[in-house]
Amino acid sequence: MALSREQMAQRVARELQDGFYVNLGIGIPTLVANYVPDGIDVMLQSENGLLGMGAFPTEETIDADMINAGKQTVTARVGASIFSSAESFAMIRGGHVDLTVLGAFEVDVEGNIASWMIPGKLVKGMGGAMDLVAGADNIIVTMTHASKDGESKLLSRCSLPLTGAGCIKKVLTDLAYLEIENGAFILRETAPGVSIEEIVAKTAGKLIVPDDVVEMTF
Amino acid sequence: MAGLDKRVATYEEALAGLTDNMTVLAGGFGLCGIPENLIAHIKRMGVKGLTVVSNNCGVDGFGLGILLEDRQIRKMIASYVGENKLFEEQLLNGQLEVELTPQGTLAEKMRAGGAGIPAFYTATGYGTPVAEGKETRQFNGRNVILEEAITGDFAIVKGWKADHFGNVVYRHTAQNFNPVAATAGKITVVEVEEIVEPGVLLPTEIHTPGIYVDRVILGTFEKRIEQRTVRKA
Numbered sequence A: 001m002a003l004s005r006e007q008m009a010q011r012v013a014r015e016l017q018d019g020f021y022v023n024l025g026i027g028i029p030t031l032v033a034n035y036v037p038d039g040i041d042v043m044l045q046s047e048n049g050l051l052g053m054g055a056f057p058t059e060e061t062i063d064a065d066m067i068n069a070g071k072q073t074v075t076a077r078v079g080a081s082i083f084s085s086a087e088s089f090a091m092i093r094g095g096h097v098d099l100t101v102l103g104a105f106e107v108d109v110e111g112n113i114a115s116w117m118i119p120g121k122l123v124k125g126m127g128g129a130m131d132l133v134a135g136a137d138n139i140i141v142t143m144t145h146a147s148k149d150g151e152s153k154l155l156s157r158c159s160l161p162l163t164g165a166g167c168i169k170k171v172l173t174d175l176a177y178l179e180i181e182n183g184a185f186i187l188r189e190t191a192p193g194v195s196i197e198e199i200v201a202k203t204a205g206k207l208i209v210p211d212d213v214v215e216m217t218f
Numbered sequence B: 001m002a003g004l005d006k007r008v009a010t011y012e013e014a015l016a017g018l019t020d021n022m023t024v025l026a027g028g029f030g031l032c033g034i035p036e037n038l039i040a041h042i043k044r045m046g047v048k049g050l051t052v053v054s055n056n057c058g059v060d061g062f063g064l065g066i067l068l069e070d071r072q073i074r075k076m077i078a079s080y081v082g083e084n085k086l087f088e089e090q091l092l093n094g095q096l097e098v099e100l101t102p103q104g105t106l107a108e109k110m111r112a113g114g115a116g117i118p119a120f121y122t123a124t125g126y127g128t129p130v131a132e133g134k135e136t137r138q139f140n141g142r143n144v145i146l147e148e149a150i151t152g153d154f155a156i157v158k159g160w161k162a163d164h165f166g167n168v169v170y171r172h173t174a175q176n177f178n179p180v181a182a183t184a185g186k187i188t189v190v191e192v193e194e195i196v197e198p199g200v201l202l203p204t205e206i207h208t209p210g211i212y213v214d215r216v217i218l219g220t221f222e223k224r225i226e227q228r229t230v231r232k233a
Helices: A005-013 A028-035 A085-093 A129-135 A196-201 B036-045 B063-068 B085-092 B103-115 B178-183
Strands: A021-024 A043-046 A050-053 A076-082 A099-103 A106-108 A139-143 A170-173 A176-181 A184-190 B023-026 B050-053 B073-078 B097-100 B119-122 B136-139 B142-148 B152-158 B185-192 B215-218
Touching (some): A005 A028, A021 A028, A028 A099, A043 A076, A050 A085, A085 B103, A099 A129, A184 A196, B103 B119, B152 B178
Parallel strands (some): A021 A099, B023 B050, B023 B152, B050 B073
Antiparallel strands (some): A043 A050, A176 A184, B119 B142, B136 B142
16 A cells, blocks of 8 residues: 555654754645654754744634744744744755755656746746755655656656756655665665555666565554 | 934835835745835835845735735746735736745845855755856865845835834744845835834844844734644643
8 A cells, every 4th residue: 555644754754863953844744743753852944944843823822923934823842943044044055954854746866856846837936945955965755656647756867847956865655765876766665565566667767676675564 | 214213204214215126125934024014105106117035925915915916026036926816927928027046045145145245156956947047166076056146225124123223123933034135125124013212122132233224114014824723722
């Protein structure tokens, strides 16, 4: 079975380490915050200028001046700090964020990522995505492995305009966890019940299947 | 408004000198921390051909979105503009020019502009459509592009509190782009929720020192929420 959105978030959350500063993109990445393992403390960075994003507010505590990068009303946790957007992107661009999780339309064997622009469709903008992928060393891309028509999104070469070049090393899809090394995807883990054959069939870019591929458990 | 006292009493005074075809830097992220009354007054003034630099362009009927209604904006420099239909319409029929700029690069362009740095290299956007036509270099094996600073004829800024001297503090994440916009305007106008007596704001807590600020005006704010998300108490 392909992973659910919640399972994808759960799997990403296993990469969290105590003391990490983490930036979570919109969509599945946001759900990762719900699965922070017990006993570890992480600080969530929101690129509009908040380090230490807390839970959503209650009706009584909602505050128009307290939002995250998705423009949702949020709270600040104990230990949080608030700063300008220039300071926020200094943290991101300067490589101070330990883990960045974001979605994508396509990734390729060179670590390129396309996530913001589909030619012919209206372009809304890249927001902070280009800064995030250029600045972070440790990025996990969460995405579906193939389109609804079965077209692979893990390619030899991204077909869409890029968000960043050569910056992606880890990809979690609904079918597998893979790493990108030396011009190839390396299959590390399969979703429970998903065959290696299916992953091979749905990966257009060069795929290496080592002997020690493990099946994820939840 | 005299000497170091930056206070003005009316929005007419606050935006005096703003004319057609000027560049206006606006603070705010989404609808959070936007100078909503200054924007509304720009609409009343009817100036046209503006280049507006802001992370977003408001929504239909609120924030910078209202400057689209009479086609006052010629060019928008922003990182994300997906929230208004009118914007989409004017973009598609060629009435509006858009320069999409990565969010961090946009903030740094204004920071650099205010700090007297004409351009900077960044890895952000290398190998993407953003890099087209820009100088590239390599530092320590890393590919980067040259991005030019931005300054404005006017900066319009939303603060929380200010004093006579134009020292400003921002409230929570309504800070966002406001401090960088404040540094990069030839004339910087700050509207605030409260003007306090000199000495009330501690020197250590000032976010924007008064040297960057030309005019301060007291406003009242709607503070519209774009994505209302709550948990159960």
